[in-house]
Amino acid sequence: MILANILFCDQDDLGQILEVNRASPYPWSERIITRDLLVGDTRLSYIGAFASAGKEKLLGYAVLGDEKGNGLLMNLAVLPAHRRRGFGTQLTVAAAECARDMGFSALALRVRLSNFAALALYGSLGFKIGATLENFYSNGDAAQYMSAKLPLVIAEEMWE
Ligand SMILES: CC(C)(COP(=O)(O)OP(=O)(O)OC[C@H]1O[C@@H](n2cnc3c(N)ncnc32)[C@H](O)[C@@H]1OP(=O)(O)O)[C@@H](O)C(=O)NCCC(=O)NCCS
Known part of the structure; x- marks a missing residue:
């Protein structure tokens, strides 16, 4: 797996x-x-995955917030040309570590029930399925609530 340079993002x-x-x-x-x-x-917190030591090329980012005393992964996106290379996983792990640093003991998220790619990613990191929220999104899509205790427990082979 190629490791991205994970950094907090700012206005630049x-x-x-x-x-x-x-x-x-x-x-x-x-x-x-x-x-x-x-x-x-x-x-x-906007957390970016950059291609190199500088910040020239952003491959993807995650947005971390909080809700009801838990960390909340509010968004995650990777450029289409750079998907399936582990960057979504690295960003989720980085957001989880950031949430832990902030004192949260769990990280929660909501994902479209139809978003199999994201559901698979979060499942592979140990996020457990919670309630289904019907009509959650403005277009009527249902959301799946998921959460994981922190720190995440990551299988060693995931980093090979
Ligand atoms: C979801 C998303 C962030 C995943 O990013 P990524 O960098 O491709 O993810 P990874 O490479 O870390 O994938 C990790 C695992 O997730 C699963 N996965 C990811 N994309 C998948 C796909 N298209 N189909 C099936 N499984 C997928 C696989 O199990 C994958 O492991 P593998 O490649 O070894 O099989 C990316 O597809 C994306 O930006 N989608 C659009 C935005 C979005 O849906 N965001 C989620 C909001 S909750």
Whole structure:
């Protein structure tokens, strides 16, 4: 597995984050992302996976927040050309470590019930399936709630 350079993002990374967001089938509002990064919403951490030691090429990012005393993985996206290389996994693990550093004992998330790629990724990292939330998204899609105790327990072969 190629390891990405995982770094916190700031306003200088806004353009690259918007680019990755636009390539996602589930893009967030650009207005919200811009506000988060330019105003500096301290409740949210944007965590980037960069291709090299610098920040020239953003491959993907995760957004970590909190809800009801747990860490909440609010978003995760990887550029289409760089998927299936472990970067989504690395970002999720980094978000989990960040949540642990913040004192959370669990990391939760919601994912579309139809999003088999993301469901498989989270399942492979030990996230347990919780409630199904019907009509959760604005288009009527259902969400699957998932959560994992921290630290994540990662199978050694995952890093080979
Ligand atoms: C979901 C997403 C972030 C995964 O990123 P990624 O970098 O491709 O993920 P990884 O390479 O770490 O994949 C880890 C595992 O997840 C599963 N997985 C990932 N993509 C998959 C796919 N398209 N089909 C089936 N399983 C998939 C596999 O088990 C994979 O392990 P493997 O490649 O050894 O088989 C990426 O597909 C994406 O950006 N999708 C659009 C946005 C999105 O759905 N975000 C999730 C919001 S909750």
